[in-house]
Amino acid sequence: MNLVVDIGNTRIKQAVFEKGKLLYQHQFEASQFLEKTKSVFEVYPNITDAIISSVKPLQNKEVELLSLFCKVHVLSASSKLPFFNEYATPQSLGVDRIALAAAAHCLYPQKEVLVIDAGTCITFDFVDGHGAYLGGSISPGMMMRYRAMHQQTAKLPLLEPLETKGLIGNTTETSMHFGVINGIVCEIDGIIDRYQAQYGYLTVILTGGDVHFFEKRLKNSIFANSNFLLEGLNFLLEHNKN
C-alpha cells in the first residue's frame, strides 16, 4: 500500500492507494499533520511506501515522522519522471505541477492534455502527445482574488465565495462576486480555446479545491477530477521505487 501526501499552499491532501486504486483520501490543515499521519498508519498498517510533495519548504520533522512508519520519497526536481520535462527552469517548477503532468501523461498516454488546477493559484499545465511537458501558466486563485481586493483597497469588504450566477452586479457584493467568478470562468474557457486553436482536440482536466465552483459553468467540455494530483503522486511513487 502507498501513502501519498500533497502539501499545497492552503491545505494538505493525503491518500492511500493499493494496486493503483484509491482507497481513502482526506484533506486537513498543516497544524494537523502529526495527528493525521499517525491515524492513517493506525487504519492502514500495511502502508509500505510514501511520497510527499510540498510547494512549501518541507520541515525535517514531517519527513522524519513519515520515515518512522515506511520508506519515504520526497518529490523534487531530481525525482525520476515518466514524461520529458521541457520546462526551461526545471529546478523552479512546482512539485505539484510535476504530479499533475505525471497524471496527465500516465492516464492519457499519447494525448494532448491540459490540466487546470483551481487551488490557491490557478495553474495550467500542458503535456503533448509525445509525452513532453511544455509548461503552462500561473494566475491568482479564487480566494486570492477576493483577499487581494479587500487588502489592497480602502472600501471593498472581505467576502466569502458565493455560488451565485449573474452578469451585471448592482451592489458592491454582487459586483465583486460576478467579477471573481465570471473572470475565472472566462479565463479558463478563453485559455482552453487558445490551446485548442494551436493543438486541435485536447483532453482537459479540471482539478483543485475550487473545482466545484467552475465545473458546471464552463462552455468547453472538461473532465472534473478532484483526485488528479493524488493519482499523479501515486504514479510517481511507483516510478521512483527501486
Ligand SMILES: Nc1ncnc2c1ncn2[C@@H]1O[C@H](COP(=O)(O)OP(=O)(O)O)[C@@H](O)[C@H]1O
Ligand atoms: N475546507 C477548506 N479549507 C480551505 N480551502 C477550501 C476548503 N474547501 C474548499 N476550499 C477551497 O479550496 C481552495 C484551495 O484548493 P486546494 O486545491 O486545496 O489548494 P492548494 O493545493 O493550493 O493547497 C481554497 O482557495 C478554497 O477556495
Ligand SMILES: CC(C)(COP(=O)(O)O)[C@@H](O)C(=O)NCCC(=O)O
Ligand atoms: C504555482 C504554485 C504556487 C501553485 O501552488 P498551489 O496553488 O497548488 O498551492 C506552485 O506550483 C509553485 O510554487 N510553483 C513554483 C513556480 C513554477 O511552477 O514555475
